[in-house]
Amino acid sequence: MAYDAAVLQRATEQLEKRRQQSEADLEKRRALVEKNAPEVLKIDARLRQTLPKIARAAFSGGDPTGKIEALRDENLALQAERDSLLQSAGLPADALDLKPFCPLCGDKGWRGSQMCQCLQDLCAKEQLAELSKLLDLGSQTFETFRLDYYSDVPDPGGGTSPRESMAMVFNACRQYADHFGDFPVDNLYLYGAPGLGKTFLSACIARVVSEKGFSVVYDTATNIFSAFEARKFSKSQEDLQDARDETHRYLFCDLLILDDLGTELVTPFIQEALYTLINSRMTSHRRTVISSNLTPAELRGRYTPQIVSRINGTFQAIAFRGTDIRERIRETS
Numbered sequence: 378m379a380y381d382a383a384v385l386q387r388a389t390e391q392l393e394k395r396r397q398q399s400e401a402d403l404e405k406r407r408a409l410v411e412k413n414a415p416e417v418l419k420i421d422a423r424l425r426q427t428l429p430k431i432a433r434a435a436f437s438g439g440d441p442t443g444k445i446e447a448l449r450d451e452n453l454a455l456q457a458e459r460d461s462l463l464q465s466a467g468l469p470a471d472a473l474d475l476k477p478f479c480p481l482c483g484d485k486g487w488r489g490s491q492m493c494q495c496l497q498d499l500c501a502k503e504q505l506a507e508l509s510k511l512l513d514l515g516s517q518t519f520e521t522f523r524l525d526y527y528s529d530v531p532d533p534g535g536g537t538s539p540r541e542s543m544a545m546v547f548n549a550c551r552q553y554a555d556h557f558g559d560f561p562v563d564n565l566y567l568y569g570a571p572g573l574g575k576t577f578l579s580a581c582i583a584r585v586v587s588e589k590g591f592s593v594v595y596d597t598a599t600n601i602f603s604a605f606e607a608r609k610f611s612k613s614q615e616d617l618q619d620a621r622d623e624t625h626r627y628l629f630c631d632l633l634i635l636d637d638l639g640t641e642l643v644t645p646f647i648q649e650a651l652y653t654l655i656n657s658r659m660t661s662h663r664r665t666v667i668s669s670n671l672t673p674a675e676l677r678g679r680y681t682p683q684i685v686s687r688i689n690g691t692f693q694a695i696a697f698r699g700t701d702i703r704e705r706i707r708e709t710s
Contacts, residue, residue, distance in 0.1 A: 379455065381626045421459065656687060
């Protein structure tokens with residue numbers, strides 16, 4: 378899972394704070410032990426010498442069994458004495474033990490070469506905070522999506538109503554999010570007139586996929602292409618590095634949500650950047666959700682045949698129907 382470097386850094390900093398807190402708590406307990414049961418510290422120092430003594434016994438020659446058993450008995454007796462002293466002082470038996478937040482990795486964040494679940498959870502939390510800067514993740518959930526905002530009047534000629542159509546759209550988006558990575562369709566193209574819920578359902582997908590531990594990046598087409606332009610035309614090394622970091626996020630996150638495709642000023646460079654973005658993510662099997670006011674047919678009048686071919690060939694097109702529901706939302710809020 379390719380978490381954004383900034384997200385991973387913030388999550389790692391949170392883990393470091395936990396580790397420092399655990400060490401500070403240990404020092405406080407140690408001070409209490411020193412004040413109320415000082416003999417425990419001497420016993421604890423003797424217990425830490427057990428392993429070196431066993432090692433010396435094992436390599437001293439002859440049969441070490443008797444020496445090792447004697448050391449074991451001595452160790453058990455010291456533990457019992459320590460526990461009794463701590464109990465008499467009103468302190469727990471593990472008062473001198475470091476108590477990490479995560480016992481699996483000791484708050485290191487990694488178990489060998491694998492990221493520990495504790496660091497994954499922190500990354501997901503930081504990622505949601507990042508997404509919330511652009512999306513109203515506080516209220517935008519599948520549970521709060523309301524179909525009653527859409528008309529239940531069937532289309533002329535006996536067609537389905539916008540409400541029935543949007544129920545299918547909702548189910549498709551929810552299935553995509555709930556089964557991300559295993560869903561039969563990798564990419565979605567959400568299209569329709571403004572105010573029909575494309576951004577809302579995109580936010581719902583972002584929340585669920587992020588909470589499942591995948592890296593998610595949401596941004597508008599204008600911002601994304603601005604980053605590609607900055608990477609190509611930046612003059613200072615600092616600006617260039619920032620642009621590279623941004624475009625790296627767009628290219629390598631598990632899920633990219635590209636909002637408002639079609640609102641950007643189209644130039645030959647933008648055409649090239651869009652093709653690079655879509656093609657690179659497709660060939661590396663990374664998933665993308667695009668939302669746009671343009672129908673699949675209208676894409677042909679705006680983008681190159683190569684881009685249109687990629688979108689129409691590898692994205693599942695999902696049409697949003699109805700009239701702008703924002704006024705109805707305002708009336709009921």
